[in-house]
Amino acid sequence: MRRVLVSTCLFAAACMAQVKGESPDGGGEDAGSCARIRCGDGRECRDGRCIPIEGSDSGAPGLDAGETDAANPDRCADPARECEARQAEDCVSACGTAGTRSCSAQCTWGECVAEEEECNGADDDCDGDADEDFECVQREVAACETDCGSEGTRTCDPRCSLGECVAPAEVCNGLDDDCDGVVDDGFPLTITSSFAADSDEWRLNGNAYRNAASGWIVLTDAVDGQTGSLILARPLLANAFVASFSVWIGGGDGADGLVFGVFDVDGPEALGGGGGGMGAFGLAGYGVELDTYENPDVDPNANHVSLYDTGATDELATAADVPPLRCSCWLPVRVELDLGRFIVTVDGEQVLDAAVPDFEPYEAYLGFTAATGGANDVHAIDDVTITFDDQGCR
Structure with a gap:
């Protein structure tokens, strides 16, 4: 065998x-x-x-073991094989992005091969850089210089292209950060004064004084030949604001009136001519007068509101039909300035809407003036509020 x-x-x-x-x-x-x-x-x-x-x-x-069948090349002989020959599958690359790996002829998995770089903010090809084949990294924000010289930002868009340089918000720094042509705008300013106590925010000139017992400002008493003013201690840009205040006129025989002025002067000691000049005439700038005395050949009556070029003493507009000014009561008044346009409201009634020709904003001292002449009245001011949209950085 x-x-x-x-x-x-x-x-x-x-x-x-x-x-x-x-x-x-x-x-x-x-x-x-x-x-x-x-x-x-x-x-x-x-x-x-x-x-x-x-x-x-x-x-x-x-x-x-490890060889393939020529008649069926996608199969391996070893039952302990990792994969089938020529098989491929998705995988996670070494840098955490999506990739693919293939089965070798020995039925073992090859390395995970990272995908080509795409515009997605990720390092797809595992070379240490994201979106390096494009202009920028998707949604990345970079610093840039704006047209007005401030430091802005530009953002990489979804297609990995750089967007425009965007100016920053305005900062209180003496510069035009937001490139709108105005320095330090957008900071509101509100000045509120009740005159319950002495304040360095205002200057009293001439015959003006604070009535400590009553808590208001008296520009003139009912005495002939007085002139007084109340002027803000600091200048502000006269471009746009809203001023509201209360006036008291009366107690005498009627003269001469009171002015809210936007004066182009050198300081808060401003005080103009007496009598019909109401303490304002002769001071450069513009003023809204509450006139209680009729000057012949000049005034329409003894109760009117006018807009004046106070330096040139030129009347620009007049409203003759207005609420009584000498009411011996606190009368609310509102004056709005918007780039040369003056809108005046007395006791809730709009009485004047007039524009200054060729107006250009200027550094102004805001305030109140009054005067008496051969006739007189008490002229008093209280509860002043002045609001600017963009003077808060001054």
């Missing part, structure tokens, strides 16, 4: 040789493991041999 030697089957022919008791390499060895054998179609591995499956006469050579 012949001894049958069985070795690891590398090919179907080798298995057939073993069945005949022959060694494919000319020697004898123990039976091979079926874990390393893959027989062709129509055969199966038993005890290290490729045996025809009952009812089948077809076959294909077996395969060693």
